[in-house]
Amino acid sequence: xTFGYILSICTFASIYAILILGLNILTGYxxxxxxxxxxxxxxxxxxxxxxxxxxxxxxxxALPLSIALSMTIGVIMGLPxxxxxxxxxxxxxxxxxxxxxxxxxxxxxxxxxxxxxxxTMPTLWGRPLSTSGYFAIxxxxxxxALCVSYLFSRTWGRLAMxxxxxxxxxAQSLGINTALYKIYAFALSSTFTGLAxxxxxxxxxxxxxxxxxxxxxxxxxxxxxxxxxxTIRGAIFGAFFLYLLPECFRFIENYRMLVYGALxxxxxxxxxxxMLGRGGLLDRCFSKLTKKKAENQGIL
Amino acid sequence: xxxxxxxxxxxxxxxxxxxSISAYAQETVKVGxxxxxxGFAAADGYSSLESAKLAVDYVNEHGGIKGKKLELVSYDDxxxxxxxxxxxRKLIENDKVxxxxxxxxxxxxxxxxxxxxQAKVPFTSTYAVHPSIxxxxxYCHRIGMAAPIQGRTGGYFAVRExxxxxxxxxxxxxxxxxxxxxxxxxxxxxLGAQIVYEKKYPLGETEFRNYLNAIKAADPDLIYAPxxxxxxxxxxxxxxxxxxxxxxxxxxxxxSPKFIELAGAAANGVFITTxxxxxxxxxxxxxxxxxxxxxxNIDADMVGxxxxxxxxxxxxxxxxxxTDANKIxxxxxxxxxxxxxxxxxxxxxQNRSAIRPMDIQIVLNNQFRYFYxxxxxxxxxxxxxxxxx
Amino acid sequence: MLQxxxxxxxxxxxxxxxxVGLNMVYGLLRIIHVAHAALYTLGAYVGLYxxxxxxxxxxxxxxxxxxxSALIGTLMYRIIYNPVLTAPRYVPLIAGAGVFIASxxxxxxxxxxxxxxxxxxxxxxSLTHSHLRITETQMLIITFMIGAFLCxxxxxxxxxxxxxxxxxxxxxxxAASSGINVNLIxxxxxxxxxxxxxxxxxxxxxxxxxxxxxxxxMVSYKAFVVVVLGGFGSIPGAAIAGILLAVAESxxxxxxxxxxxxxxxxxxxxxxxxxxxPKGLFGR
Numbered sequence: 001x002t003f004g005y006i007l008s009i010c011t012f013a014s015i016y017a018i019l020i021l022g023l024n025i026l027t028g029y030x031x032x033x034x035x036x037x038x039x040x041x042x043x044x045x046x047x048x049x050x051x052x053x054x055x056x057x058x059x060x061x062a063l064p065l066s067i068a069l070s071m072t073i074g075v076i077m078g079l080p081x082x083x084x085x086x087x088x089x090x091x092x093x094x095x096x097x098x099x100x101x102x103x104x105x106x107x108x109x110x111x112x113x114x115x116x117x118x119x120t121m122p123t124l125w126g127r128p129l130s131t132s133g134y135f136a137i138x139x140x141x142x143x144x145a146l147c148v149s150y151l152f153s154r155t156w157g158r159l160a161m162x163x164x165x166x167x168x169x170x171a172q173s174l175g176i177n178t179a180l181y182k183i184y185a186f187a188l189s190s191t192f193t194g195l196a197x198x199x200x201x202x203x204x205x206x207x208x209x210x211x212x213x214x215x216x217x218x219x220x221x222x223x224x225x226x227x228x229x230x231t232i233r234g235a236i237f238g239a240f241f242l243y244l245l246p247e248c249f250r251f252i253e254n255y256r257m258l259v260y261g262a263l264x265x266x267x268x269x270x271x272x273x274x275m276l277g278r279g280g281l282l283d284r285c286f287s288k289l290t291k292k293k294a295e296n297q298g299i300l
Numbered sequence: 301x302x303x304x305x306x307x308x309x310x311x312x313x314x315x316x317x318x319x320s321i322s323a324y325a326q327e328t329v330k331v332g333x334x335x336x337x338x339g340f341a342a343a344d345g346y347s348s349l350e351s352a353k354l355a356v357d358y359v360n361e362h363g364g365i366k367g368k369k370l371e372l373v374s375y376d377d378x379x380x381x382x383x384x385x386x387x388x389r390k391l392i393e394n395d396k397v398x399x400x401x402x403x404x405x406x407x408x409x410x411x412x413x414x415x416x417x418q419a420k421v422p423f424t425s426t427y428a429v430h431p432s433i434x435x436x437x438x439y440c441h442r443i444g445m446a447a448p449i450q451g452r453t454g455g456y457f458a459v460r461e462x463x464x465x466x467x468x469x470x471x472x473x474x475x476x477x478x479x480x481x482x483x484x485x486x487x488x489x490x491l492g493a494q495i496v497y498e499k500k501y502p503l504g505e506t507e508f509r510n511y512l513n514a515i516k517a518a519d520p521d522l523i524y525a526p527x528x529x530x531x532x533x534x535x536x537x538x539x540x541x542x543x544x545x546x547x548x549x550x551x552x553x554x555x556s557p558k559f560i561e562l563a564g565a566a567a568n569g570v571f572i573t574t575x576x577x578x579x580x581x582x583x584x585x586x587x588x589x590x591x592x593x594x595x596x597n598i599d600a601d602m603v604g605x606x607x608x609x610x611x612x613x614x615x616x617x618x619x620x621x622x623t624d625a626n627k628i629x630x631x632x633x634x635x636x637x638x639x640x641x642x643x644x645x646x647x648x649x650q651n652r653s654a655i656r657p658m659d660i661q662i663v664l665n666n667q668f669r670y671f672y673x674x675x676x677x678x679x680x681x682x683x684x685x686x687x688x689x
Numbered sequence: 690m691l692q693x694x695x696x697x698x699x700x701x702x703x704x705x706x707x708x709v710g711l712n713m714v715y716g717l718l719r720i721i722h723v724a725h726a727a728l729y730t731l732g733a734y735v736g737l738y739x740x741x742x743x744x745x746x747x748x749x750x751x752x753x754x755x756x757x758s759a760l761i762g763t764l765m766y767r768i769i770y771n772p773v774l775t776a777p778r779y780v781p782l783i784a785g786a787g788v789f790i791a792s793x794x795x796x797x798x799x800x801x802x803x804x805x806x807x808x809x810x811x812x813x814x815s816l817t818h819s820h821l822r823i824t825e826t827q828m829l830i831i832t833f834m835i836g837a838f839l840c841x842x843x844x845x846x847x848x849x850x851x852x853x854x855x856x857x858x859x860x861x862x863x864a865a866s867s868g869i870n871v872n873l874i875x876x877x878x879x880x881x882x883x884x885x886x887x888x889x890x891x892x893x894x895x896x897x898x899x900x901x902x903x904x905x906x907m908v909s910y911k912a913f914v915v916v917v918l919g920g921f922g923s924i925p926g927a928a929i930a931g932i933l934l935a936v937a938e939s940x941x942x943x944x945x946x947x948x949x950x951x952x953x954x955x956x957x958x959x960x961x962x963x964x965x966x967p968k969g970l971f972g973r
Contacts, residue, residue: 005390012382033779080960084967087721087778091917092963094910095956102953105473106500113473113500115407117432131389204381205414206432208407210474210503211381214910218786225783247386253376257338258798261791265769268784272776338794340903342802473950502950504907506897509696510939530804534897541824542692561806562899598803 007135008203009247014135014142015199017239020223021149021232022192027221028230029158030185031165032081036093037220039077039100040190042212044070044197046104049116049207059122059202066198067191074190081182085168097214105209115208119201138199145192149232152188161185162230222264228277237276328371329364329618331356331611332391334384334412335403337376340504343558344603348403348426349374350596351604354588355611365618372611373397377408384408388415397421398623399614403607406430406475413440422628424614426606427552430475434652439629443610443646445552445575446653446682447476451483453658454524454549454573456679458484459491461660461672462547462571464522468497468515470508470535472527472553480526480551496520501531508535512542522547529554529601533562540566547571556601560666567663571671575643576605577659579670584612588642602643609641616640644673650682691821697939698932699827702834703896705931706889707908708915709841709924710762710882716858716922717878718774723785724765725886726909727792728758732887733807733894733904734796740809747809747895754891755884762883763876789905796902804901807894826896833892837885838928845924854878858922910952914959918970926971934958 019041027033047069051062080092104110111117121128122137129137152158163171164178171178201207219242227238245263249256267275275282333352336345356372364370373395377384384404391397392415400416400423402409409428416423417437424440425433429447434440458464467488471481478500485495497518499511512535515523523546525535532554539548552574560567578589588608592600616638621627638646644656658680660672674680707729714722735757736750743749769788773780813832816823823831845851856864857874865871893908894900915934919926934955941954949957962970 004393005386008386008389012386027779033782035782080964084963087715087719087921088917088963088967088969090721090782091913092960094913095960098910098952098956099960102502102949105502106948106950106953113478114430114475117410117430117435200382204385204411206381206407206410208381208475211407221779222783222786225779229777229779250375253337254798255794256376257378258791258794261787261789261794263787265784265787265791268780268787269769269772272773272780338797340906342797342902343804346802500948500950502952505951506907507696507700507939507951510693510943513693513696514943530899530901533899537898541822543822558803562804564806564808564898598801 004131007131009244011131011135011138011203012200013240013243014138015196015203016220016223016243017236018142018145018199019193019196019220020227020235020239021145022189022196023220023224024149024230024232024235025152025161025192026185026189027224028235029161029165030182032085032182032185033090033221034093034189035090035214035217035221036095036097036100037189037193038212038214038216039093039097040070040074040193041197041200041216041220042100042104042207042209043073043190044194045201045207045212046110046116046197047194048198048201049119050110052119053116063195063198067194070194070197071187071191074194075183075187077190078183078186081186082179094214094217097212097217101209101212101214104212110209111207113209115206117206119205119207121205122202134203138203141195141199145195146232146236149192149235153232157181157184222268224274225268226264226274228274228280228283231274231277234274234276234280237282238274241275328369329623330371330373330395330397331614332388332395332397332400333372333374333403334377334387334391334400334408335374335607336379336405336408339378339380341379341405344405344427345376345379345403347556347601347604348607351588351592351600351606351608352401352403352611354591354595355608355615358587358591359611359615365615366622370611370615370618377404379405379408381407381411385411385415388412389419392416392419392421398618398625399424399628401426401607401610401614402428403603403610404428406433409433410436413437416440420625422625422632424610426610427603429479431479438652439625440652441632441649442653443613444606444654445656445658447479448483449653449655449658449680449682450551450573451480451485451526452487453660453674453679454480454551455484455487455491456674457571457573457660457672458522458524458547458549459488459493462522464488464520464547465493466496466518466520466522467493468518468520468523468546469495469499470511470515470523470525470527471498471500472525472531473500473502476528476553477526481524484524484526501527503528503531505531506534508538509542512539512544515539516542516544520546522549524549526551527553529556529559529562533559533567536563536570537566549573552576552602555661555668556603557599558601560663560668565666567666570663572661572663572668574602574659574661574668575656576600576602577644577661577670577673578668580644582639582645584640585642600642605642609643609646612640612642613638613646647680653682655680655682693939693943694936695821695823695827697936699830699896700939701932701935702830703889703893703908703931704911704915704935705928706834706837706885706892707912708919708927708931709838710886711912712916712919712922712924712927713878713882715916716924717854717861717875718770719778720770720774720781721778721785721913722770723782723909724769724788724792725785725882725912726905727789728762728765728883728886729890729893729908730792730796730900730902730905731761732758732890733900734800734890735887736809736891736894737800737805737807737900740807745808745810747811747891750809751888751891755888758887758890759880759884762886763879765883766875766879789909793902793905800902802902804899806898807900808898809895826892830892830896833888834928837888838924841881841924850874850877907952911955914955917959918962920969920971923969923971926969930970
């Protein structure tokens, strides 16, 4: 049976899907491209790791604290977005990624290069969770994240964010406090990402600084763009697809990353809006099947 | 046209996905192996995988495991812990491996160790040094040298044998460099030397001249720079360029012919602490060096030797006690004087880490040569009988 | 102290050579060209190939490395970037990242994962003094960088081609309607930038004496910092920022309590500068 393997893969894919949902709020709605999301991910994972191993809290009691702290740090790290925008913001987020990695690697409080070890599986009713139990928890959190994302996408907040992303000055002239919504996007995004970090730390059991490198950030943005920027289904699809893609290519072990890179480039060029974005390939197939009008697409 | 390409791409991916789920149906004893074949650690992954394959071929030519063939099932973890943990589950559940070997760095090895401990599958890491790997539980072992031992050996050699009084540390900032440096520092201070400079640098650093100039100002007798050969080659050649004339000492991470190739003439005179003695007369060492070169057209390194030994040891255990996990780990801890390995004989396992005599090698005429060997328990044991903690 | 400055300047020259190509691409097309690092590695590998198969002369390696990188760079523009010029900015970014990932794998598959030494023989000036020593390689890198930048500066300011290039950076459409062959200018732009990246690859391979598949990664991140500090689209800015950054890194890295790795220092400097000057130090 390959049950445990598949569960384990799906657990990680679900964790990444939660993260991409968060990235979607930031990059999809307000168009603030983040190439440093591994930093937010690291903050969630490290906070949880420290709370669990050093402060001796359990998974459940540390979780709200970690998420709250991720959100707070996310807001602080979002402040530069008020000062810089566009490509400068992209590079600032890359910078944040390297700075966070440097700090976790060089300060002994964060375990330094030795990482933090011994983040145990969460317990439920006194017993540690099994692989399938943990998958269930992750899936539950993914559902929760989906619901929150969906509900948020129906609010005025999302429209304000999209307006800010499309044209900041025009949005301002409509009376939208664009600065507030930019920070709001950072806060929401880092909350989701922090949650993903927490779940990730527990599923691996240890955190090392190099697990949150710039390459991860590139992967995250690729997942979102691949699936379709600004759509929830795109975020989920991108995360699952790009995480499972290299796994599917296991049989050509030596060439799989080459194929992965080439496919990523090809599909992004051919489908700049993502597979499930507005006008994307799967989006069109989907709308043909359900016979919906094109104008209705892209809300989900 | 665009649509065609996209559809074709999707079709290819899905077919590949289906194909990848295939099963073997053969009577073999399976050993699981993970190594980073892609990404920044690809060179070490390649060395360890090829060496492991070499050992498997050797075992199969000499009768296999009680008549059955030994089979190596290997996957690429790209040095990522999430991939390592998923793959370990795959190896245990899908491939039904009897023993797991990790030819990867510490972070993926630790992730794999935890899962093996849960699944009660014997596990061994090869060259990963992080102490937490064996701490995962009684199913987890280490073939390579534990960092405290190696750092301590370096300390004894530097202070007692070379008479260094002032030591500068230039440390690679990962678990490997840091734990070696900590051990050396402790020993050196205990033996009466002084640490005059200490700096950590990140993996992948190439420019050390500013640190080395500062070290020159500190005027040490010896520089200890724990790290891997790629960075070490730069340190060594830049140290000579800057005009540092003191002793240079490294670790098993230097132990690759690539180090000498990259550092050039500057490599001569560098000491390393290692366990692969290329001058050794022992048949298994010579067999490994010769056949590895024939197989890959590249000279063997320490990382490979460690993976080779892991497979040799595992096959020895399997031949002795069969495939029952509990018997394997029971026997594992009682092994003494295991000679069938390419590195110095494994004397025993202490706290599930291999103990062997420690070698000091020196680079002379662009070759690693035997220089000194430690047998003393106070140096090479994990928990020294006297004086230690 | 002087010695540390000189070593830092040499390092800065390598950053600047990488950054100028990125900067030219950005100035013209507003694309963050991630795959630029692949050209750096390509230059180094082509140089290595020449070294092992044709002659041990550095100059041949340098020329071939530059030419090959220029060709592949231009090809990359035609195949990868040209179709997505009108797409949102993050699309070429991801496409470039995909190319970069694939290129590292190609180098690994073709040449193996191990690093190669780069033993080229050449004669050049050097300086040895009791307080200051500049090796032949360091001297070569400084000379090459100064030469390349001078040429570039003269071409841009004093020739017809340079004038057309400047027109294109100001307004591509207007330039096209004035009869400038925009495609040619973009191609030449990529060619020059890629050739500089390729030669930087060869020079750094010589300086570090090693060539390996992932050698481009760190340099390319550094080049981004240089581009930002120098101001997007400013070529002299890139040169000055490259050297300033290397000096800042080397000096801050020596402060005992300031224990951060080189990259983190570089990006910290960048973020701080952006907070006070959101368009970079020399940006328009």
